[in-house]
Amino acid sequence: xxxxxxxxxxxxVTVFLSGFSTIIVAPAIIDVTMFALxxxxxxxxxxxxxSGFQQAIIGLGTALMMPIIGNLSDQYGRKxxxxxxxxxxxxxxxxxACNRTTNYFYAYFAFKTxxxxxxQGSINCLALAYLADxxxxxxxxxxxxxxxxxTSAAYVCGTLAARFLSTGLAFQVATFVSLFAVVYMRxxxxxxxxxxxxxxxxxxxxxxxxxxxxxxxxxxxxxKVPPFKKIPSLGDVIxxxxxxxxxxxxxxxxxxxxxxxxxxxxxxxYYLKARFHxxxxxxxxxxxxxxxxxxxxxxxxxxxxxxxxxxxxxxxIGLFASCVYAILYSIAWSAWVPYAAAAxxxxxxxxxxxxxxxxxxxxxxxxxxxxxxxxxxxxxxxxVSFALQSx
Numbered sequence: 001x002x003x004x005x006x007x008x009x010x011x012x013v014t015v016f017l018s019g020f021s022t023i024i025v026a027p028a029i030i031d032v033t034m035f036a037l038x039x040x041x042x043x044x045x046x047x048x049x050x051s052g053f054q055q056a057i058i059g060l061g062t063a064l065m066m067p068i069i070g071n072l073s074d075q076y077g078r079k080x081x082x083x084x085x086x087x088x089x090x091x092x093x094x095x096x097a098c099n100r101t102t103n104y105f106y107a108y109f110a111f112k113t114x115x116x117x118x119x120q121g122s123i124n125c126l127a128l129a130y131l132a133d134x135x136x137x138x139x140x141x142x143x144x145x146x147x148x149x150x151t152s153a154a155y156v157c158g159t160l161a162a163r164f165l166s167t168g169l170a171f172q173v174a175t176f177v178s179l180f181a182v183v184y185m186r187x188x189x190x191x192x193x194x195x196x197x198x199x200x201x202x203x204x205x206x207x208x209x210x211x212x213x214x215x216x217x218x219x220x221x222x223x224k225v226p227p228f229k230k231i232p233s234l235g236d237v238i239x240x241x242x243x244x245x246x247x248x249x250x251x252x253x254x255x256x257x258x259x260x261x262x263x264x265x266x267x268x269x270y271y272l273k274a275r276f277h278x279x280x281x282x283x284x285x286x287x288x289x290x291x292x293x294x295x296x297x298x299x300x301x302x303x304x305x306x307x308x309x310x311x312x313x314x315x316x317i318g319l320f321a322s323c324v325y326a327i328l329y330s331i332a333w334s335a336w337v338p339y340a341a342a343a344x345x346x347x348x349x350x351x352x353x354x355x356x357x358x359x360x361x362x363x364x365x366x367x368x369x370x371x372x373x374x375x376x377x378x379x380x381x382x383x384v385s386f387a388l389q390s391x
Contacts (some may be wrong), residue, residue, distance in 0.1 A: 008134060010184075010185075010188045010189045010190070011127060011130055011131070011147075012108050012147070012150045013184060013191060014082070014086075014127075014144075014181060014184060014185040015123070015124075015127050015147065015151060015154070015185060016151075016153060016157075017149055017154075017177055017181035018086060018089070018123055018152045018154075018178070018181045019150075019151050019154030019158065020157055020158040020161075020177055021089075021093065021158070021173075021174040021177040021178040021181065022089070022158070023154060023155050023158030023176070023287070024161050024165070024173060024174045025093065025157040025162070025170050025171055025174045026159070026162070026163045026283075027159065027163070027281075027283035027284040027287060028162060028167040028170055028171075028285065030269045030270065030282050031167065031279060032051075032096065032105065032167060033047050033051075033105065035048060035100070036100065036102045036104075036107070037050070037104075037122050041279050042274055043273075043274045047272055050109065051270070052111050054112070054116075057117070058113060058120055060117075061114075061116075061117025061118070062116075062117055062121060064117075065117055065118050066121060066122060066125065067079055068322045069084070069118070069125075069126070070125060070126070070129065072351055073126055073129060076193075077191040077192060077193045078127075078129055078133070078191070078193075078310075079185065079189050079190070079191045080191070081124050081126055081304050082127075082189075082248060083182065083185070083186065084118060085115075085118050085119040085123050085126075086119075086178070086181060086182045087182055088115040088118055089115060089119045089123075089178055090175060090178045090182070091111050091115055092108050092111045092115060093174045093178055095107050096108050096171045097171040097174070100167065100168070108285075112333075122152075127147060128147065129186070130192050131143050131144065133192045133193070134192065139272030142147055142303045142306055144353040144357050145244070145299075145302040145303055145353040146298070146299050146303070148294075148298045148302075148352060148353045149295055149297075149302075150299075152291055152294040152298055152299075152349065153291075153295045153299075154293035155287070155290075155294070155295070156288060156291035156292050156295055156366060159284050159287040159288045160284075161173065161359075162280070162284045163281060163284040163285065174268060194240045220241035246358070250322040250355060250358050253315070253383070254355050255320070257319060257322065257351060257352075263321070263327060264329065268329060271329075272338060275330075276335040278335075285339075286338055289339060289343070290342040291343040291345075293342070293343060293346045294346070294348075296350040297345070297346045297347065297349050298349050298353065299349070302314065302353065305350075305352035311354040311356070311358055314350040314351075315350065315351055315354035315355060317347050317350055318348055318349065318352075319351050321344050321346075321347040321350075321351075322348050322351060325341050325345075328340070328341035328344070329341055371378055371388045
């Protein structure tokens with residue numbers, strides 16, 4: 001158990017460093033984009049169109065890459081596969097660390113699009129699979145909440161640093177921290193492979209009479225879940241959905257939740273820039289408020305509520321809060337409204353860890369890469385977001 005805790009502590013540090021390097025540049029990227037594409041203005045249709053196009057391309061690439069990465073991590077280990085997205089994520093940051101003129105921005109845009117096909121969501125899903133390898137079923141909801149809390153803590157620290165650093169220095173710091181995260185992970189993080197993983201997953205989609213393919217659904221009735229081949233096809237995913245109704249229902253909820261969140265993330269900052277003339281510092285302040293309340297909630301409040309309430313009810317509370325958050329943004333009549341809406345993050349952040357906990361219970365040790373199957377959600381999410389932004 002002590003060995004597991006040490007391994008998890010190194011995982012948390014790795015996730016923190018990776019998240020910090022991503023978030024520290026987030027408040028500045030809107031100003032960088034606007035300066036490169038539409039200098040001297042607070043509204044830029046080209047920036048919105050490019051953002052929507054980028055989300056669509058990343059979504060298509062993510063849908064193809066995440067299931068492959070998840071399955072390969074079952075074969076070769078979580079640490080081995082973590083190295084790829086963490087290394088690739090350094091390239092776009094290094095480009096803008098050098099310069100932020102129009103030509104450099106287009107180079108950043110191209111590399112960011114290509115690398116995010118592999119990187120977006122991969123680090124998170126592999127970290128979740130690593131946790132699932134080392135944590136029992138009953139403790140996973142709390143463990144996923146703690147991991148989400150670590151991510152939120154990285155969000156807070158990165159945003160706080162961005163508030164006081166210049167744009168150029170923020171990208172330089174992000175590049176250095178990304179490099180350090182890869183080095184730290186390679187040195188300290190122990191490899192993790194599912195305990196009952198064989199030399200290769202080559203068996204048929206469904207094997208009759210194999211005990212490790214039997215799980216309990218919500219009604220405590222045994223349900224067979226197919227083990228995946230090395231690279232799952234669309235038919236494999238559909239078969240999983242048919243043979244695990246609970247997993248299918250979780251996937252549907254996750255799809256619509258990701259759809260709403262993706263639309264908000266891809267357009268909300270441009271909306272605030274055009275409506276209330278927000279700049280880097282105001283974006284950082286807004287993100288800082290949301291990050292602080294999310295960190296406190298996920299690290300201290302959610303673990304206390306999981307046992308008495310259950311992850312199903314926490315999911316409902318989180319989804320309802322997400323709706324309130326979106327409504328407040330859509331009717332914002334003053335610059336202080338987005339700051340007030342950020343407080344809703346206290347309960348809104350219950351949803352993702354609860355979804356992951358529910359999904360994890362539906363899969364056996366060798367199917368924890370199912371976290372990476374959420375990549376197909378990004379297709380519709382990105383295309384709908386692109387269509388909405390084009391209106």
